[in-house]
Amino acid sequence: MNTLIDIKNLNLYYGTYHALKDVSLTIPEKAVTAFIGPSGCGKSTLLRTLNRMNDMIAGTKIDGRVEITGTDIYSNEVDVETLRKKVGMVFQQPNPFPKSIYDNIAYGPRLHGIRNKQKLDEIVEQSLRQAVLWEEVKDFLKRSAFSLSGGQQQRLCIARALAVNPDILLMDEATSALDPISTLKIEELVQELKDRYTIVMVTHNMHQAARVSDQTVFFLNGEVVEFSETEQLFSNPTDQRTEDYITGRFG
Amino acid sequence: MKQAEVRQEKTSISFKNKKSYILDRVMPILLFLCAAVSIVTTIGIVYTLMSETIGFFRKIPVFDFLFGTKWSPLIAPKSFGILPLLSGTMLITVIACVFAIPVGLACAIYLSEYAPTKVRKIVKPILEVLAGVPTIVYGYFALTFVTPMIRMIFPSTGVFNALSAGLVVGIMIIPMVSSLSEDAMQAVPKSLRNGAFALGATRFEVALKVVVPAAFSGIVSSSVLAFSRAIGETMIVAVAAGATPKLSFNPLESIQTMTGYIVQVSLGDTPHGSIEYGTIYAVGMTLFVITLLLNILALYVARRFREEY
Ligand SMILES: Nc1ncnc2c1ncn2[C@@H]1O[C@H](COP(=O)(O)OP(=O)(O)OP(=O)(O)O)[C@@H](O)[C@H]1O
Ligand SMILES: [Mg+2]
Numbered sequence: 001m002n003t004l005i006d007i008k009n010l011n012l013y014y015g016t017y018h019a020l021k022d023v024s025l026t027i028p029e030k031a032v033t034a035f036i037g038p039s040g041c042g043k044s045t046l047l048r049t050l051n052r053m054n055d056m057i058a059g060t061k062i063d064g065r066v067e068i069t070g071t072d073i074y075s076n077e078v079d080v081e082t083l084r085k086k087v088g089m090v091f092q093q094p095n096p097f098p099k100s101i102y103d104n105i106a107y108g109p110r111l112h113g114i115r116n117k118q119k120l121d122e123i124v125e126q127s128l129r130q131a132v133l134w135e136e137v138k139d140f141l142k143r144s145a146f147s148l149s150g151g152q153q154q155r156l157c158i159a160r161a162l163a164v165n166p167d168i169l170l171m172d173e174a175t176s177a178l179d180p181i182s183t184l185k186i187e188e189l190v191q192e193l194k195d196r197y198t199i200v201m202v203t204h205n206m207h208q209a210a211r212v213s214d215q216t217v218f219f220l221n222g223e224v225v226e227f228s229e230t231e232q233l234f235s236n237p238t239d240q241r242t243e244d245y246i247t248g249r250f251g
Numbered sequence: 252m253k254q255a256e257v258r259q260e261k262t263s264i265s266f267k268n269k270k271s272y273i274l275d276r277v278m279p280i281l282l283f284l285c286a287a288v289s290i291v292t293t294i295g296i297v298y299t300l301m302s303e304t305i306g307f308f309r310k311i312p313v314f315d316f317l318f319g320t321k322w323s324p325l326i327a328p329k330s331f332g333i334l335p336l337l338s339g340t341m342l343i344t345v346i347a348c349v350f351a352i353p354v355g356l357a358c359a360i361y362l363s364e365y366a367p368t369k370v371r372k373i374v375k376p377i378l379e380v381l382a383g384v385p386t387i388v389y390g391y392f393a394l395t396f397v398t399p400m401i402r403m404i405f406p407s408t409g410v411f412n413a414l415s416a417g418l419v420v421g422i423m424i425i426p427m428v429s430s431l432s433e434d435a436m437q438a439v440p441k442s443l444r445n446g447a448f449a450l451g452a453t454r455f456e457v458a459l460k461v462v463v464p465a466a467f468s469g470i471v472s473s474s475v476l477a478f479s480r481a482i483g484e485t486m487i488v489a490v491a492a493g494a495t496p497k498l499s500f501n502p503l504e505s506i507q508t509m510t511g512y513i514v515q516v517s518l519g520d521t522p523h524g525s526i527e528y529g530t531i532y533a534v535g536m537t538l539f540v541i542t543l544l545l546n547i548l549a550l551y552v553a554r555r556f557r558e559e560y
């Protein structure tokens with residue numbers, strides 16, 4: 001598999017707190033990579049470095065490189081907005097805009113200059129289909145996004161991210177607020193999407209990582225402890241700490 | 252026998268506390284009395300206003316008052332058309348709002364979306380202090396600073412003019428617009444902003460297309476409140492706008508507002524009980540009704556345009 005994201009000796013500080021310690025990692029193209037590890041170990045932080053959402057947090061300092069197809073995304077010539085358009089993100093809590101279902105999906109395309117109604121209709125339908133939500137909402141696209149259930153809202157947020165046609169999709173515990181059935185739907189969705197997108201997901205659910213990911217990264221205290229094929233990591237971990245964590249003997 | 256004794260002990264726990272019992276009885280009554288005082292006062296004010304106004308309209312037809320184009324209640328030939336005062340008030344208010352709402356909104360967007368926390372912590376209290384400056388100070392600021400500046404640009408401008416007073420009323424209401432709008436923007440959850448940032452929106456796009464729409468009801472009601480505050484403003488216009496009731500929309504001329512007129516009559520030697528004196532109640536009533544309607548409008552707008560999040 002081709003490497004798409006190449007993280008080299010990345011360090012991140014929140015003020016004086018050293019949150020990521022010399023992280024080096026490669027993420028393959030068109031596959032699902034899962035980040036696992038105990039709470040506070042830096043999974044979300046690393047995920048946010050990939051679309052530079054950490055820029056928004058005052059007092060963060062970064063050194064090292066994050067290359068996507070060979071370009072360091074922290075170099076000066078990189079336009080952050082274009083980067084974020086290419087690297088979509090789905091958050092832990094569904095966060096639809098207080099607008100209609102249609103306007104939620106059309107928000108991104110409109111932002112990037114698409115005005116043509118027919119084209120927008122097309123994008124909305126296609127994105128909702130990709131997120132396996134179309135059949136459920138096609139008859140009331142004008143309804144408020146808040147009329148949807150939590151699981152539907154999360155799929156709406158996935159559709160919203162897909163609508164700007166990203167290459168990479170980051171998902172930060174996207175199923176942690178959902179019931180088992182919605183979770184399953186989103187897991188199936190991730191399986192389908194990986195043919196077209198590179199997906200990086202953070203999860204606390206080890207079974208989920210085992211079920212849906214191709215590669216798994218185990219973090220501890222801001223460091224990468226182990227990184228390998230998911231099957232290998234779960235069946236035959238090389239580091240004692242990984243084994244302790246996945247067997248629940250941690251701490 | 253022994254068991255019964257144990258049970259006896261268990262039931263003897265006391266849950267009564269005499270002190271809190273009395274306090275709980277007395278406090279609501281005290282608090283109610285405080286609330287009642289303000290309600291009774293309001294009713295009293297409205298009652299006086301109503302009865303005096305009705306007395307006035309026994310002598311002057313309502314139609315002449317509402318649609319008359321000449322206001323000259325003190326000097327013969329007497330005429331009681333409120334339109335000149337209304338136009339003066341509207342001129343001031345519109346100038347103030349056209350100036351203050353965009354500026355106040357820009358301040359609010361800057362403070363809420365751009366300013367580092369440190370800057371916000373310093374600037375916001377300063378803005379709120381501006382709201383506490385006595386309006387008479389603003390009045391002299393208009394007369395001695397803004398008016399000369401306007402006369403440098405438009406030499407034909409009168410010493411008393413609507414533009415200067417309007418602009419300064421605007422300056423006075425900016426803190427109100429910005430502070431209330433900023434509160435509304437701060438109430439928009441961070442997660443919505445992050446959602447937009449993650450789609451590649453710039454800070455400006457997030458402010459304009461996510462935060463402002465989500466905070467829209469708060470922004471509109473702050474604007475309506477500022478508008479009604481401008482209508483009711485008295486000292487600035489009394490000092491800087493002049494006392495010439497005129498059905499004119501030329502901002503460089505002297506005009507008179509409803510509030511300005513009330514001040515003029517209250518301070519003069521118009522005998523109580525005369526028709527001339529009755530005019531201030533009729534004008535006051537008009538002012539009251541307009542402000543009341545605006546406040547109802549603000550409430551309605553706040554409900555109607557609420558975006559839930
Ligand atoms: N904005 C911030 N300012 C300061 N410190 C932060 C900030 N965000 C995170 N941290 C710290 O950085 C460390 C890593 O946080 P992060 O959110 O990446 O953990 P996580 O692995 O995603 O945890 P969880 O599984 O609970 O979501 C934590 O110790 C946290 O306290
Ligand atoms: Mg996290």
